[in-house]
Amino acid sequence: MKQIIAIMVLVFLFFGCTQRQTVELKLPNKQKNIAKPAKAAPIKEDKITVVQELEPIDIIESDSKGKVIKEEPVEYEVAPIIEGDKIENQKISTPKGSSENEIENKIEIDTTKVKMKVAFLYPSNLVSKYAKSSINTVSGYLSHQNSDYELVVIDTENESSSRIDSAFQEVKKSNIKNVIALFTPNAIGTLNNVVSGDLKVYLPLIEKKEVSSSNNSLIFGSISYDEQVKKLINYSSGNNVMFYQDSYLSLKLKKSYESVVSDTRLKKEISKHENNFKGIVTGSGLANSTLFLNTDIVKSSLILSQLRSYDVYPKAILSTQLSYDPLLMTLTQDKDRDKLIVANSIDVVDKELRDEIATSGGNIVYEWVDYSTLVGINYLYYGKNSSLVPTKIENNQAIYNPRLFRSTEFGFSEIK
Numbered sequence: 357m358k359q360i361i362a363i364m365v366l367v368f369l370f371f372g373c374t375q376r377q378t379v380e381l382k383l384p385n386k387q388k389n390i391a392k393p394a395k396a397a398p399i400k401e402d403k404i405t406v407v408q409e410l411e412p413i414d415i416i417e418s419d420s421k422g423k424v425i426k427e428e429p430v431e432y433e434v435a436p437i438i439e440g441d442k443i444e445n446q447k448i449s450t451p452k453g454s455s456e457n458e459i460e461n462k463i464e465i466d467t468t469k470v471k472m473k474v475a476f477l478y479p480s481n482l483v484s485k486y487a488k489s490s491i492n493t494v495s496g497y498l499s500h501q502n503s504d505y506e507l508v509v510i511d512t513e514n515e516s517s518s519r520i521d522s523a524f525q526e527v528k529k530s531n532i533k534n535v536i537a538l539f540t541p542n543a544i545g546t547l548n549n550v551v552s553g554d555l556k557v558y559l560p561l562i563e564k565k566e567v568s569s570s571n572n573s574l575i576f577g578s579i580s581y582d583e584q585v586k587k588l589i590n591y592s593s594g595n596n597v598m599f600y601q602d603s604y605l606s607l608k609l610k611k612s613y614e615s616v617v618s619d620t621r622l623k624k625e626i627s628k629h630e631n632n633f634k635g636i637v638t639g640s641g642l643a644n645s646t647l648f649l650n651t652d653i654v655k656s657s658l659i660l661s662q663l664r665s666y667d668v669y670p671k672a673i674l675s676t677q678l679s680y681d682p683l684l685m686t687l688t689q690d691k692d693r694d695k696l697i698v699a700n701s702i703d704v705v706d707k708e709l710r711d712e713i714a715t716s717g718g719n720i721v722y723e724w725v726d727y728s729t730l731v732g733i734n735y736l737y738y739g740k741n742s743s744l745v746p747t748k749i750e751n752n753q754a755i756y757n758p759r760l761f762r763s764t765e766f767g768f769s770e771i772k
């Protein structure tokens with residue numbers, strides 16, 4: 357009996373221990389399955405640690421609790437370098453998002469800009485050929501100066517008193533004191549009456565000597581063709597012949613020529629429809645003469661070509677600003693221009709300024725109206741003459757220094 361009881365106890369103990377061992381073996385599996393979400397945090401922290409070690413430290417930010425702040429990719433802004441700016445004045449900006457840096461940049465830009473309001477007036481029925489390029493010249497100049505400007509363009513269509521008066525009323529309402537106006541001498545009477553004393557009005561197309569009296573607020577900017585003819589006449593042989601056209605500018609040149617040259621053997625008007633000049637070049641006694649060409653660039657090019665074609669050789673061929681045009685080299689051959697001397701009143705300006713204006717659509721190298729406009733806006737900008745533009749204004753008139761040039765296959769070469 358005792359043996360039976362001992363065997364039962366042993367069996368009980370055996371099965372009891374086996375069950376507990378089974379529970380102990382299964383408990384880790386049960387605990388892992390149930391506690392997986394709870395243990396995810398340490399695992400996540402380990403992964404973040406790995407990412408932090410791989411990423412550049414200098415772009416990780418955290419708050420006061422140590423929580424990583426998720427950021428967008430860092431962007432850097434580089435301030436544009438404007439033509440004419442000195443590189444040493446440029447500052448490298450810090451990453452976008454720095455409010456302190458943005459405020460500093462704004463202050464820096466504002467202190468380098470000059471605020472300017474200027475009006476540009478023109479009668480499109482008369483001077484549309486020059487207007488767009490001249491407007492671009494003004495914009496290019498003010499951009500080069502890093503100016504915070506407002507340019508108001510007013511088309512009067514014509515030069516009637518009512519139109520001009522209405523334009524200046526608009527200028528007054530806009531509180532503008534500086535004006536560039538592409539009017540002809542026919543508008544002087546009206547301008548004298550409507551321009552008030554608090555304005556400065558620059559007139560690129562009018563020379564002061566063309567008007568009998570003027571308002572002190574008017575500043576004249578036209579080049580002097582008289583001065584160009586005076587320089588050219590030094591190359592005259594004395595047997596003078598002059599060709600001209602029936603146009604405003606050509607007739608103005610004819611008048612300047614006649615005021616300087618008194619001994620002209622022949623004056624010949626060239627029709628705008630004329631393209632064949634055989635009769636003119638062979639029947640005008642041009643051999644060994646001094647031929648003045650007061651004609652547009654196309655007509656002058658045709659005349660030069662046909663002179664050589666018919667073996668007619670003047671002793672000298674002289675021309676004013678009209679022929680200072682690179683198109684001349686395209687329309688003629690080098691030998692056609694052997695005897696040609698051209699006058700030019702456009703002076704040389706800073707390359708960066710020249711490039712800025714060219715980028716804006718102006719041409720101060722060959723277009724004298726654009727160059728005259730540059731002289732005017734520079735004077736209005738500073739309120740006086742400045743070294744930026746060589747041509748100065750004295751007694752309300754721009755003073756030009758005409759120079760003489762010969763043409764080459766590459767362009768114009770100044771006669772020293």
